Amino acid sequence: MRAVVYDEYGPPEVLRVEEVPAPSPGRNQVLVEVIATSINLSDWEGLHGTPFYARFGGLRRPSRRVLGSDIAGRVAAVGPEVTRFRPGDAVYGDNLALMGGFAQYAVAAESVLAHKPAALTFAEASTLPQAAPIALQGTASAGPGRRVLINGAGGGSGSFAIQLAKLAGAHVTGVDNAGKLDYMRSLGADDVLDYRSEDYTRTGPYDLVLDLVAHRSVFAYRRALAPGGRFLCVGGPVRTLLEILTVGTVAGLLSGRRIQVMAVRLGPKHFEPLARQCLAGEIDIHIDRTFPLDEVPEALAFHGEGHALGKVVVDVAGRAHEA
Numbered sequence: 204m205r206a207v208v209y210d211e212y213g214p215p216e217v218l219r220v221e222e223v224p225a226p227s228p229g230r231n232q233v234l235v236e237v238i239a240t241s242i243n244l245s246d247w248e249g250l251h252g253t254p255f256y257a258r259f260g261g262l263r264r265p266s267r268r269v270l271g272s273d274i275a276g277r278v279a280a281v282g283p284e285v286t287r288f289r290p291g292d293a294v295y296g297d298n299l300a301l302m303g304g305f306a307q308y309a310v311a312a313e314s315v316l317a318h319k320p321a322a323l324t325f326a327e328a329s330t331l332p333q334a335a336p337i338a339l340q341g342t343a344s345a346g347p348g349r350r351v352l353i354n355g356a357g358g359g360s361g362s363f364a365i366q367l368a369k370l371a372g373a374h375v376t377g378v379d380n381a382g383k384l385d386y387m388r389s390l391g392a393d394d395v396l397d398y399r400s401e402d403y404t405r406t407g408p409y410d411l412v413l414d415l416v417a418h419r420s421v422f423a424y425r426r427a428l429a430p431g432g433r434f435l436c437v438g439g440p441v442r443t444l445l446e447i448l449t450v451g452t453v454a455g456l457l458s459g460r461r462i463q464v465m466a467v468r469l470g471p472k473h474f475e476p477l478a479r480q481c482l483a484g485e486i487d488i489h490i491d492r493t494f495p496l497d498e499v500p501e502a503l504a505f506h507g508e509g510h511a512l513g514k515v516v517v518d519v520a521g522r523a524h525e526a
């Protein structure tokens with residue numbers, strides 16, 4: 204099968220297209236013919252091996268040669284203990300543990316997959332499994348009149364988070380680079396900030412801050428919050444995550460605020476609710492660009508260099524836009 208592989212951490216140039224043997228499913232695994240894969244920041248992190256947690260699979264060299272976490276496709280074969288899927292079924296899921304979506308076939312645990320709704324294209328379905336749980340859990344406490352700020356709001360999870368917070372009746376501020384300000388407004392953000400010229404921890408206070416790319420000090424986050432407010436960090440350098448887990452917990456408690464790292468619960472029961480909201484017309488899926496499999500390096504560069512509005516999709520089989 205064709206796959207986009209890498210053997211060292213680095214920029215998109217370390218990736219190359221190769222013919223490799225197709226994987227075979229283990230007892231509880233499903234072999235998926237990948238039709239579409241969407242790119243997440245976790246792919247960019249896995250490519251570069253930074254932040255440090257992105258190296259858990261391989262300290263010096265990547266242990267998995269094929270990236271690509273969000274997959275949508277058709278079941279090609281199933282292991283002997285798989286009960287929920289049969290060959291031919293259309294499925295989607297976040298294969299974060301095994302990856303492998305930048306290839307014609309990937310194996311995934313049965314537990315990470317769900318049946319794809321017939322009304323979603325494979326491309327649309329591939330945008331949901333990782334971004335939806337982050338957006339849903341990150342905005343769960345948004346409500347009428349609450350001041351919600353989302354940092355990194357123009358990306359994959361952020362685009363859903365803006366819409367969910369607006370749907371909940373919150374006043375939403377979206378933060379991202381200058382090229383994404385109009386886009387965030389189009390999703391419903393009431394206010395927008397360019398992270399390169401404004402420090403959102405000085406523009407509040409906010410009742411809820413969802414930070415997808417946290418890198419400031421705990422004291423800056425405390426300053427951003429109103430009394431009783433909550434800061435949720437989803438990603439960022441390990442140093443920042445550790446500081447939030449330790450100093451942040453204490454500083455939050457002492458000041459009547461909560462400063463926390465959000466441990467995202469992944470899996471079908473955490474992404475299917477957003478798929479239902481998309482099908483009901485409450486939430487829109489924004490795919491900025493679609494690239495063919497051989498152009499995964501270009502797709503990752505486009506995403507990683509700050510151009511993507513919402514999601515970037517890899518059309519692995521040339522039929523990602525079919526339902």
Ligand SMILES: NC(=O)c1ccc[n+]([C@@H]2O[C@H](COP(=O)([O-])OP(=O)(O)OC[C@H]3O[C@@H](n4cnc5c(N)ncnc54)[C@H](OP(=O)(O)O)[C@@H]3O)[C@@H](O)[C@H]2O)c1
Nearest residue numbers: 243244355357358359360379380398415416437438467509
């Ligand atoms: N905790 C967990 O279990 C878990 C699981 C999966 C993923 N994650 C994390 O979830 C996060 C969300 O990822 P995603 O896929 O939604 O990312 P994404 O699509 O890449 O979006 C991130 C957005 O943040 C912007 N950004 C970059 N640096 C920024 C800064 N300093 N200030 C404000 N915005 C900035 C990016 O813009 P530019 O284009 O300018 O860079 C981009 O628009 C990632 O941090 C990932 O590591 C966590």
